[in-house]
Amino acid sequence: MARWQPDAHARLEEAALKLFAERGYKAVSAAEIAGRAGLTKATFFRHFPDKPEVLFWGQDLLGNTFRQTIADGAPGASPLELVRAAVLAVDPVFDADRHRHAATRQRLIASSATLHERAVLKRAALAHTMTEALQDREVAAGTAELAGLAGTAAFGAAYARWAESPAYRGFAGLARRELDRIVNAAVSLS
Structure with a gap:
């Protein structure tokens, strides 16, 4: 095996998703993923801290984008406007290449209680990131949490x-519709 080859991260992800689809998530080891990608197990762990992260990588990018967008928001912007901007700011992450395996990724997560639990924890971490970013802008704790x-x-x-x-299809249009739907649902609660 070569010591260094380009695109190791993408090759590991591709190999993992193909193996998971062929044999199921639980039946595949990190070593097998690395072998399929023509890399070593050590290389796998340089790119992913554990096997589930193959399905969840990018969390830091999303969180950082949410945080920075809220921090950079216009003075006087409402918490909802800041959150809307943050959600729309991640649109470039969800490109056509990432979409190729999105449905497989979703099926795998839905098929495993452990992966589903990790997905819930990842979403909670994103909500916490938004909440903290709003609080850094002096938004009251309860309002910040609800907006996050x-x-x-x-x-x-x-x-x-x-x-x-x-x-x-582009992510931003879907995000706008979902943001509007949630705001309308919240308004209807009064």
């Missing part, structure tokens, strides 16, 4: 629709 949860709910619903779409 609403933003995360909209993000999750938009992602699910984006992933299940058989043909690639």
